Amino acid sequence: MNIAIGNDHAGTSYKFEIVKYLKDNGIEVMNFGTDKEESMDYPDAIHPVAEAVESGKADLGIIICGSGNGAAMTANHHKKIRAALCWNDELVALARQHNDANILSIPARFVSLEDSIQFVKTFLNTDFEGGRHQKRIDKIPTDNC
Structure with missing residues (x-):
């Protein structure tokens, strides 16, 4: 499995720990985020994650910023991307099961x-249920991105 990860300055410390967890579990990581805590513009780190997932170079993506909102909004402007902003484990599971989310957006300033780390575990180990949910996914337009 190959995961693309991107973060702004608010997510740097979380990114380091998530990357360590992923690598310790044999998962390849494409790091598009900053390694510094100086202010930077989150779209510069998020667009490459969305492009990697969209093109198939990465299986899934993880994006991290202070609120998670800006990162998710940026990623969701890409075709084929379904980025889910999640702040508890149940939302992570539902985003994968019902929405086939392919990018997890973590709000670093609002979750521990x-x-x-638990969100990442759930995200990677939860499958899309398909069925009735697929017809709903099919109704999400991708041609105006």
Whole structure:
């Protein structure tokens, strides 16, 4: 499995720990985020994650910013991207099961590092249920991105 990850300055410390978790579990990581805590513009780190997932170079993506909102909004402007902003584990599971989310957006200023690691575990280990949910996914337009 190959995961693309991107973060702004608010997500740097979380990114380091998530990357460590992923690598410790044999998952390849494409790091598009900043390694610094100086202010930077989140779209510069998020667009490459969305492009990697959209093109198939990455299986899934993880994006991290202070609120998670800007990162998710940026990613969702790409065709084929369904980025889900999640702040608890149930939302992560439902985003995968019902929405086939392919990018997890983590709000670093509002969740603990421990919770974030759990979100990543759930995100990677939860499958899309398909069925009635697929017809709903099919109704999400991708031609106006």
